[in-house]
Structures are given as structure tokens and as C-alpha cells.
Amino acid sequence: MQIVLAYVGGKAKSKQSYETAVHSYLERCSVLAKSQLQSFGTEQALLGWLDRQRGRTAPFAVFLDSRGRQMSSDTFAAWLGERRDEGVQQIVFAVGPADGWSEAAQARAQLLLSLGPMTLAHELARLVMAEQIYRAVTILTGHPYHTGH
Numbered sequence: 001m002q003i004v005l006a007y008v009g010g011k012a013k014s015k016q017s018y019e020t021a022v023h024s025y026l027e028r029c030s031v032l033a034k035s036q037l038q039s040f041g042t043e044q045a046l047l048g049w050l051d052r053q054r055g056r057t058a059p060f061a062v063f064l065d066s067r068g069r070q071m072s073s074d075t076f077a078a079w080l081g082e083r084r085d086e087g088v089q090q091i092v093f094a095v096g097p098a099d100g101w102s103e104a105a106q107a108r109a110q111l112l113l114s115l116g117p118m119t120l121a122h123e124l125a126r127l128v129m130a131e132q133i134y135r136a137v138t139i140l141t142g143h144p145y146h147t148g149h
Contacts, residue, residue, distance in 0.1 A: 001033060001034070001083070001084045001088055001089060001090070001091060002033075002034045002035070002036070002089065002090045002091070003029065003033055003034065003035040003036075003090075003091055003093070003133055003137075004035070004036055004037075004038050004059075004090065004091070004092040004093070005022070005026060005035070005036070005037050005038070005093050005094075005095075005126065005129055005130055005133065006037075006038040006039070006040060006046060006092050006093065006094040006095070007037075007038075007039055007040070007094065007095040007096075007122065007126055008040050008041070008042060008043050008045075008046055008094070008095070008096050008097045009039075009040075009041075009095075009097065009098065009122060017123065018123045018124060018126065018127040019123075021127050021130070022037060022126050022127050022130045023037065025127075025130035025131050025133070025134045026130055026133075026134075028134055029130075029133055029134045029137050032137045032138070032141050032143070033137050035133065037126075037130075038092075042097070043096065043097050043101065043102060043105055046094060046105075047104070047105060047108055050092065050108065053090060055089040055090060056087070056089055057087060057088055057089045057090075059089075059090040059091065059092050060083055060088045060090070060091045060092065060110050060111075061092050061094065061108055061109045061110055061111075062091065062092065062093045062094070062109065062110065062111045062112075062113050063094050063096060063101055063105060063106065063108075063109040063111075063112055063113070064093065064094065064095050064096065064112075064113055064114070064115060064125055064129065065096070065100070065101055065106070065112040065113070065114060066114050066115075066116075066117065066118075066119060067112060067114065068111070068112030068113045068114040069111065069112065069113055069114060070113075070114045070115075070116065071113070073132060073135050073136065073139070073146065074139065076132060076136050077135070077136035077137075077139035077140055077146075080133075080136045080137075080140065081136075081140045084140075093113070093129055093133065094109075095122050095125050095126050095129065098122070115128055115129070115132075
């Protein structure tokens with residue numbers, strides 16, 4: 001299964017860029033599961049890209065949204081493992097535009113996922129999601145990274 005962490009928006013402009021840490025988690029994850037970071041200028045560009053992805057199965061789209069489902073790290077890992085076991089070839093976790101997802105985008109997502117009730121800066125949300133993806137993959141493979149706390 002290929003894991004894509006996608007986001008709508010440009011590169012970080014502040015000195016507090018989290019890109020290095022995001023790339024580090026995705027590189028570490030790639031040892032256990034193919035993963036990549038994908039950037040889109042607009043929500044429409046992301047939706048068009050999703051529609052063009054072809055494989056044995058359509059990509060499974062998970063859009064981060066504060067109104068979405070919340071999961072613990074263990075629950076998230078189990079959920080990801082279920083998608084893998086169902087034969088999902090590509091799963092896309094996407095951080096949306098600053099003004100939130102449109103109704104069309106929300107309808108396109110198979111899951112709206114919340115990182116919690118607090119609003120996070122988009123750079124920080126990407127970093128948290130990258131770490132949680134890595135944590136989930138390590139849980140699924142029995143790697144000692146996750147201690148359960």
C-alpha cells in the first residue's frame with residue numbers, strides 16, 4: 001500500500017518550517033510502507049489528481065477536518081491495517097485549504113479525520129499526521145517505536 005500525505009497550499013514561508021521533520025517521518029515510514037508528500041496549489045488540483053490516479057483500486061481519500069472522526073494512535077493503526085488488508089493500493093491523507101474543505105471535497109472523501117478539537121496550523125497538522133502515519137506503520141509491524149502511551 002502506498003501512503004500519500006497531501007496538502008493544499010504553498011511551501012512554508014515562515015522560519016519555523018516543519019518540512020524537514022515531515023520528510024524525515026515519511027522517509028522512515030518508507031522503509032516499512034511506500035510513502036510520499038504531495039503538494040497542490042488548490043483544492044480542485046488535489047481533487048483532479050485523485051480522479052486521475054489509477055490502479056487496481058481507486059485511492060482512498062482521508063481529509064483532515066476538525067469535524068471528522070477522532071482516533072487514538074492504536075485505533076488509527078488498526079484502521080490503517082484494515083484498509084491494507086482490504087487491498088487498498090493507495091491511501092491519501094490530505095490537509096486542506098486555509099478556509100476548509102468545500103462540500104464537494106467533503107463528499108469525495110471516504111473519511112474525514114480529526115486530529116483533535118483544536119485548530120492547528122497547517123504545517124503543524126502535516127507534521128502530526130506524518131508522525132501518526134509512521135507510528136501506525138510501526139505499530140502494525142511490531143516495531144518498538146510505539147510504547148502505547
